[in-house]
Amino acid sequence: MRIGILNSANNDLIDGYWFYEKQMEGIGSYFLNSLFSDIDSLKIYAGIHPIHFEKYHRLLAKRFPFAIYYCVKNDTAFIYAVLDCRRNPAWIRNKLE
Numbered sequence: 001m002r003i004g005i006l007n008s009a010n011n012d013l014i015d016g017y018w019f020y021e022k023q024m025e026g027i028g029s030y031f032l033n034s035l036f037s038d039i040d041s042l043k044i045y046a047g048i049h050p051i052h053f054e055k056y057h058r059l060l061a062k063r064f065p066f067a068i069y070y071c072v073k074n075d076t077a078f079i080y081a082v083l084d085c086r087r088n089p090a091w092i093r094n095k096l097e
Contacts, residue, residue: 001046002076003039009068012082016066034063035082042070046077053096056080069096 005013013035021028038061049057056069069081083092 001043001072003042003046004076004078005039006078006080009079009082016064016082016084020064031064035061035066035068038062038068039079042068042077042079046070047072053093056096060085 013032016035017028017032019028020031038059042059045059047057049059052058052069056071059068059070060066061068065085067083067085068079069083070077070079072078081096083095
């Protein structure tokens with residue numbers, strides 16, 4: 001399985017990096033390393049996660065309160081968003097639309 005990270009998801013990762021980096025130096029890098037580890041697991045486990053918002057699989061990150069929203073097409077897991085689970089569900093739905 002291949003993985004494609006769309007620009008919207010890449011921007012979400014950058015936003016998360018800066019959020020945590022402002023909390024304490026070095027946490028932003030730890031955030032990215034953790035999330036990319038979760039993303040890499042999709043090479044093996046893509047498609048097994050529950051579907052949310054009618055079409056996106058949702059992988060919950062292991063170390064941070066973030067969810068990775070993706071779709072599987074032609075042996076590729078396309079990541080559409082990496083969003084903070086603490087946000088309002090209506091905001092998350094709008095972000096994915």
